[in-house]
Amino acid sequence: MQQDIVLALDLGGTKLMVGLLDRSAHILRKKLYPSGFLTQSEAMELIFRSLDDFLTDLPPELRPGAIGIGLIGQIDARNGIWKMIDPGRKNPTPIAQQITERYGLPCRVDNDVKSAALAEREFGAGKNLDDFIFLNIGTGIGAGVFSGGNLIRGWQNDAGEVGHLTVNYDGNTPCPCGRSGCAEAIASGAGMDRRLRSFALRYPTSPLVSLSETGFVRAETIFGYAKENDPLAMRLATDATDAASELILNLVRVFNPRKVILGGGVASEPWFFELLNRRLAVPLMDSVDQGVVLSELNPSVSGLVGAAAVGFTALM
Numbered sequence: 001m002q003q004d005i006v007l008a009l010d011l012g013g014t015k016l017m018v019g020l021l022d023r024s025a026h027i028l029r030k031k032l033y034p035s036g037f038l039t040q041s042e043a044m045e046l047i048f049r050s051l052d053d054f055l056t057d058l059p060p061e062l063r064p065g066a067i068g069i070g071l072i073g074q075i076d077a078r079n080g081i082w083k084m085i086d087p088g089r090k091n092p093t094p095i096a097q098q099i100t101e102r103y104g105l106p107c108r109v110d111n112d113v114k115s116a117a118l119a120e121r122e123f124g125a126g127k128n129l130d131d132f133i134f135l136n137i138g139t140g141i142g143a144g145v146f147s148g149g150n151l152i153r154g155w156q157n158d159a160g161e162v163g164h165l166t167v168n169y170d171g172n173t174p175c176p177c178g179r180s181g182c183a184e185a186i187a188s189g190a191g192m193d194r195r196l197r198s199f200a201l202r203y204p205t206s207p208l209v210s211l212s213e214t215g216f217v218r219a220e221t222i223f224g225y226a227k228e229n230d231p232l233a234m235r236l237a238t239d240a241t242d243a244a245s246e247l248i249l250n251l252v253r254v255f256n257p258r259k260v261i262l263g264g265g266v267a268s269e270p271w272f273f274e275l276l277n278r279r280l281a282v283p284l285m286d287s288v289d290q291g292v293v294l295s296e297l298n299p300s301v302s303g304l305v306g307a308a309a310v311g312f313t314a315l316m
C-alpha cells in the first residue's frame with residue numbers, strides 16, 4: 001500500500017472519473033465511466049461498480065493508501081456522509097464508511113467546490129497561501145475560502161454558497177433559491193440562460209433568441225455573440241461581469257484574502273476575465289496583493305485532482 005498514492009473519484013452531473021494520483025497531482029492512470037441524472041442509491045451502485053472495475057488487476061506498486069471522493073450536493077465531510085444531491089434527491093448515505101468497509105482503505109469525501117479549493121491549496125495557485133478565495137463561476141457559483149490556513153466550512157459544511165449573495169437590489173432577477181438579484185442568477189451559466197429567455201421579447205432579432213428555442217444556451221455561446229456586439233449578448237455578458245465583480249468585492253471585504261483564484265467555464269472566458277479585471281481596478285483590490293488569477297489546474301481533470309486532495313487529507 002502506497003502512502004504517496006491516492007485513488008480519486010470525481011462524480012459530476014454527467015460523468016464519473018476514477019484515477020490514481022501521486023502527491024504532485026500526477027495522474028498515474030484514470031478511467032471515465034458514464035453517469036447521468038442519478039439518485040444517490042443509483043450513484044452508489046455506479047460508484048461501487050466503477051471502483052470494483054478500476055481496482056481489478058491493479059499492480060501492488062499502484063495500490064493506493066486512501067480513497068478521496070468529490071461529490072455534488074451537500075456533504076458532511078467530518079462524518080463522511082453524503083446528505084443530498086438536491087432537495088428532490090435526498091437520502092443521507094454514510095459513503096465513507098461503506099467504501100472503507102468494502103475496500104479496506106481510509107476514505108474521505110467532500111463536495112466539488114470544497115475539493116477544488118483543497119486542490120488549489122495542495123497543488124495549484126493557492127500553494128503556501130493561508131488566506132485565499134477559490135471562486136468557481138460556471139453553471140453555478142460557489143466558493144471555498146481559506147482563512148488563516150483553514151477551509152471555512154460552517155457547522156453543516158455549507159459555508160461558501162456565495163452564489164446566493166445578492167448583488168443587485170434594483171433588478172428583477174428571480175433566483176430559484178427564492179431571493180432576487182443573486183450573483184448566481186446573473187453571472188452563472190444557468191443564470192445567463194434563464195435571463196436570455198426573460199429578455200427574448202425585448203430583443204426579438206438576436207440570434208440568441210432563436211438558439212434558445214432549441215435548448216440550453218451555453219455561456220461561451222453568449223460571450224461569442226458579445227464579441228460580435230449583439231446587443232442582447234452584450235447585456236447578458238456585461239451584467240454577468242458586473243455581478244461577478246460586485247460579488248468579489250463583497251467577498252474581499254469579508255475575508256481580506258491575498259489572492260482570488262477563479263475557476264469554471266464562465267470565469268475562464270477571456271472576454272469575461274478581461275472586463276472583470278477592469279471592473280476590479282479599484283483601491284480596495286490593492287489589499288489583494290497577489291491579485292485575481294485563473295486556476296492553472298486543467299479543467300478536464302480538476303475534479304479528479306480535487307478528489308485526490310481530499311484523499312490525501314486521510315494520509316497527513
Ligand SMILES: [Zn+2]
Pocket residue numbers: 163164175176177178179182184185
Ligand atoms: Zn439565489
